[in-house]
Amino acid sequence: TVHIDCKNIVGIVGENFTFPVQIDQKIVETVWKKNKDKVAEWEEQNKPTYFGPLRNRSVLMENGSLTIVNLEKDDAGPYELQFWDSVNDHFLDFELVVLDSLPEPVISCNTSNGELILNCIAHFQRSLNYVWKLSNNPHSYQNQELSIPVEKVDTTINATCVIKLSQMERSSEISLIQCLP
Numbered sequence: 001t002v003h004i005d006c007k008n009i010v011g012i013v014g015e016n017f018t019f020p021v022q023i024d025q026k027i028v029e030t031v032w033k034k035n036k037d038k039v040a041e042w043e044e045q046n047k048p049t050y051f052g053p054l055r056n057r058s059v060l061m062e063n064g065s066l067t068i069v070n071l072e073k074d075d076a077g078p079y080e081l082q083f084w085d086s087v088n089d090h091f092l093d094f095e096l097v098v099l100d101s102l103p104e105p106v107i108s109c110n111t112s113n114g115e116l117i118l119n120c121i122a123h124f125q126r127s128l129n130y131v132w133k134l135s136n137n138p139h140s141y142q143n144q145e146l147s148i149p150v151e152k153v154d155t156t157i158n159a160t161c162v163i164k165l166s167q168m169e170r171s172s173e174i175s176l177i178q179c180l181p
Contacts, residue, residue, distance in 0.1 A: 006095055029042065150180070
């Protein structure tokens with residue numbers, strides 16, 4: 001048997017969450033357990049079988065990955081993937097943490113020293129990825145704050161702040177004309 005270290009992974013309430021499984025060899029049999037209780041099983045010739053609370057909201061793929069549909073707080077906990085490649089048993093351990101759904105980001109703006117400064121804030125229990133998009137610009141800016149020289153501000157465009165974590169994202173938008181004095 002081969003044991004691989006436990007991976008801590010994060011999902012968000014409401015998302016479709018897939019465990020990050022990378023297996024190179026052909027899998028003959030797969031068993032997923034949560035807290036030592038079987039939640040999904042696949043034997044080579046059969047269809048997957050699901051158990052317990054994941055019975056109607058999970059999908060087991062041939063590569064061993066398990067997707068939980070519409071993640072819930074109760075889905076958090078230790079998971080174990082056991083797979084057999086016709087020679088050895090292998091074990092992958094995961095600790096799934098389920099966080100609340102993402103809040104709506106709040107945009108504020110002001111002018112200072114000839115710059116228009118846009119700020120995006122979302123209060124959350126983990127650090128988030130922030131991205132700014134301007135409606136007249138194909139580029140995005142990976143930052144919580146965005147500065148634009150006042151003389152270059154196009155008052156007809158909108159700025160959108162997008163927050164991301166795991167496979168979820170939320171956004172807010174503001175028209176730049178609202179920001180200028």
